[in-house]
Amino acid sequence: MEAHRMRTLRASVENAVEYLPVESLETIAERLGVPPERIAKLDSNENPYGPPPAVVAALATLTDLHLYPDPDQRRARAALADYTGAPFERILLGNGSDELIDLLLLAVIDPGDEVIVPVPSFGVYLSRPPLFGARVVTVPRTETFALDLAAIEQAVTPHTKLIFLASPNNPTGNLVSAGELERLARTGVLLVVDEAYYEFAGTTLQPFTERYDNVVILRTFSKWAGLAGLRIGYGIFPPQIARALWRVKQPFNVSVAAQVAVEAALADREWLMERVELIRRERNRLFQELQRYPFLRPYPSEANFILCRVHDGRAHELHAHLLRQAIVVRRYDDEWLRDYLRITVGTADQVDRILEALDTFPF
Ligand SMILES: *Cc1c(COP(=O)(O)O)cnc(C)c1O
Numbered sequence: 001m002e003a004h005r006m007r008t009l010r011a012s013v014e015n016a017v018e019y020l021p022v023e024s025l026e027t028i029a030e031r032l033g034v035p036p037e038r039i040a041k042l043d044s045n046e047n048p049y050g051p052p053p054a055v056v057a058a059l060a061t062l063t064d065l066h067l068y069p070d071p072d073q074r075r076a077r078a079a080l081a082d083y084t085g086a087p088f089e090r091i092l093l094g095n096g097s098d099e100l101i102d103l104l105l106l107a108v109i110d111p112g113d114e115v116i117v118p119v120p121s122f123g124v125y126l127s128r129p130p131l132f133g134a135r136v137v138t139v140p141r142t143e144t145f146a147l148d149l150a151a152i153e154q155a156v157t158p159h160t161k162l163i164f165l166a167s168p169n170n171p172t173g174n175l176v177s178a179g180e181l182e183r184l185a186r187t188g189v190l191l192v193v194d195e196a197y198y199e200f201a202g203t204t205l206q207p208f209t210e211r212y213d214n215v216v217i218l219r220t221f222s223k224w225a226g227l228a229g230l231r232i233g234y235g236i237f238p239p240q241i242a243r244a245l246w247r248v249k250q251p252f253n254v255s256v257a258a259q260v261a262v263e264a265a266l267a268d269r270e271w272l273m274e275r276v277e278l279i280r281r282e283r284n285r286l287f288q289e290l291q292r293y294p295f296l297r298p299y300p301s302e303a304n305f306i307l308c309r310v311h312d313g314r315a316h317e318l319h320a321h322l323l324r325q326a327i328v329v330r331r332y333d334d335e336w337l338r339d340y341l342r343i344t345v346g347t348a349d350q351v352d353r354i355l356e357a358l359d360t361f362p363f
Pocket of ligand 1: 122232233
């Protein structure tokens with residue numbers, strides 16, 4: 001009998017492009033043949049200072065690990081309600097804000113729906129929607145990476161379900177203004193305002209969540225709070241969307257460790273904001289210094305990274321040059337960003353190391 005040839009994978013999975021992976025510190029250290037502590041890992045916008053000691057202490061004394069975490073995330077949500085001033089009922093945590101992006105798509109996308117992404121932006125906005133049956137409609141930003149509002153409005157169709165707006169935008173570092181959000185909110189489309197770098201910018205579009213029922217704010221503990229390894233994201237959602245997310249989320253999506261870390265980190269927010277301030281200062285210094293190199297054009301940033309255009313198509317060459325000195329920055333393969341590198345702002349020592357390495361780039 002002839003075997004029936006079955007197509008096992010969904011077409012959207014079969015066709016999915018693999019995301020240019022960011023390697024772990026261990027993998028990079030092995031490949032370069034240097035100890036991990038010598039590497040300046042400046043490719044993922046992580047926070048070199050890590051979490052407050054109180055978070056580590058709270059994690060070290062966890063008990064009852066045989067019990068599932070609170071599916072309602074009550075204590076962590078109460079701490080976040082206090083921190084953000086948003087109503088408890090509108091707050092939901094995810095296993096990283098990446099999970100919240102998936103949950104939003106799971107809740108709103110029907111096959112054939114469209115999602116608008118002003119590009120360049122965070123790669124996840126491009127890679128995840130097709131897996132939920134959505135078509136991604138990219139709208140190029142202007143030369144300075146500002147939103148092209150008219151083009152976004154023109155891209156809206158009856159099938160448009162959401163628009164991804166990162167503010168500050170990753171990797172370009174610029175903000176969405178209140179005026180811009182106001183205009184886009186009037187399209188009626190659900191706006192996902194990703195404020196992963198809010199604490200570095202010090203400015204938020206959160207007030208819009210009080211006036212519009214189509215504005216979502218996403219945040220994360222991965223960057224400002226030094227907790228990327230624990231996977232903690234949260235959002236402030238319109239009531240209808242919040243109710244939908246409770247229906248689609250896995251009951252135990254946020255671990256006991258993550259929920260405890262939220263409380264402990266927010267209790268020590270002064271410690272964290274002191275480090276955020278150090279990073280902001282180093283960001284401003286790095287930006288000033290980067291302007292001295294004739295082969296670079298750095299873009300002003302409100303986040304903890306700086307995007308640089310590398311002239312003469314030499315971005316990947318510069319990436320390799322830095323790597324030889326155990327400095328890892330982000331490079332890109334896609335059509336919008338292949339001439340750019342994104343440098344995470346680390347400690348003062350790490351900034352010094354980058355500048356020294358740039359001084360020896362043959363140009
Ligand atoms: C880093 C980043 C995230 C990811 O956050 P996690 O909470 O670690 O999943 C989300 N959005 C943007 C724009 C980011 O740069």
